[in-house]
Amino acid sequence: MQTVEELELKLSEPSERLIRDVGRIKGDIMILGLGGKMGPSLAKLLKRALDKSGTTKKVMGASRFSNESMYNELSNFGIDCYKVDLLNDGALKGLPDAENVIYMAGNKFGTAGNEHFTWAMNAYLPGRVAEKYKRSNIVVFSTGNIYPFMTIDSGGATEKVRPLPIGEYAQSCLGRERVFEHFSVKNGTKMLLYRLNYALDLRYGVLLEIAKKVVSEKPIDLSMGHVNVIWQGDANEYAIRSLLHCESPANKLNITGPETISVQWLAEQFGEHLGKNPIFENRPAKTALLNNASRSFDLFGDPLVTLNEMIMMTVEWIKSGGEEIGKPTHFQERKGDF
Template structure:
């Protein structure tokens, strides 16, 4: 892949298993918070799956759409785009009803110094959305940050591990989950809490950050020495298919790649592909933010894109000067400050 068009074609190509499951999903799909890193390709993936299944269902997206070009691009693709500030209660309540909702709204970066807004987005808004879409199936994007750091040899946190979020961002994400859980019980709304880390495409993500550091000969901090990653296309597919697995009380599901990846090994792999010797600083800690997604693979099957493919594609993207979003993950953060 050498162009944005080729990348987005890959990210939005529906698999046979997605097309099959889309035929089982009844009703339209509303995506709240469409304008983030993952939303546009998730909407395109859903639209292509609907078309491939020969269905007549609406894919609707609500977002501020500060990027007017994105609004036009998605509209041209056949997605119904609604510009809205979701914190405007009157505007939220006027949104179309939908049998299925994928909730992607939230705030992470810039939390320090603006904590009130993060809590409003991550913990207040879910209550209003829960009232608006009380009769829908709701997949709620959450994060593995709600878990404590896990020992490297633990296999990662399963859904049975008790949340222990570090820092205000992660605390507000647990707040989001608890509010949605409350309304799932109160109203009988079927929900799934989608605990994701770390999704990537070639324009952003952990692999891009490590590859860039190797290429530019910047030191790589090993204090968070291990990570999970998953291809964004697979994460988006799992999110759509999760609409078939919503429950009341809300179901919890971890989503990430199958490997626990050593950052040092990852940098050395990029070093070979890019012809640069990586530079390291600090030593790996004995714990890291790690998830175990075995439960998801039992439901959906293994990811379609392997770690080896993601590494190779990312190295090529960096070599050829591919476009970047400029949105770092801050995966190295161990104190929860975002």
């Protein structure tokens, strides 16, 4: 895989299990925060799945759409797109109703020094959205950052682990969850809190960041010595299918890959395939931000793209000089300063 076109085609290719499940979803779907890293490919995946299922449900999406070409691309794909600032209450209220909402809006990067905007996006806006779409099923994108660090041999935090967020970004994400939970109880709105880490495609993500450091012979920090990852296409599929598992009070679901992965091992794999000797600094801590997604596998089945496939696709992407988005995950961060 060497081109964006090939990558987008793979990300938006629906599985038979997704096609089956979208046929069971009742009503139109609105995606709020459509213009982020995952939103465009999720919308295309959903539209293709609906078309293959033979249903005529609408796919709608709202975003600022600072990238005009993205607005045009998605509109031409058959997505009903709305250019709005979701923090503008009038604009939010003016959006069409929908039986189903996938909420992807939020702020992470640049939190330090801009904390007020992060809290407005991550904790104030959810209340406005919950009131606007009180009669909808809502899948709320959240993060595994709300959990405490877990020991390497723990298998990661399950949904039963009490949140203990580190830093203002993670605290604001727990705020997002709590506000949505409040309105789920108050209004009886069916919701699912979708706790994700770390999704990737070939233009961004943990694997690309590690591989690039191997190629450039820059030191790789091992202090956050273990990670979880999941292919963005699988994460998007799970998000869509989660619309069938919304509950009141809000359901909670961890989403990531099945492995607890050593960062050093990943770097060594890339070194072998790219002809470089990785350089390391610091020693792995006994804890890391780790997520246990076994419950999601019981609901949806295992991810379709394996870790080895992700590694090999990343190698090919780097060798071919593939495009990059330029939004680092900061997966090494242990103090919560994003």
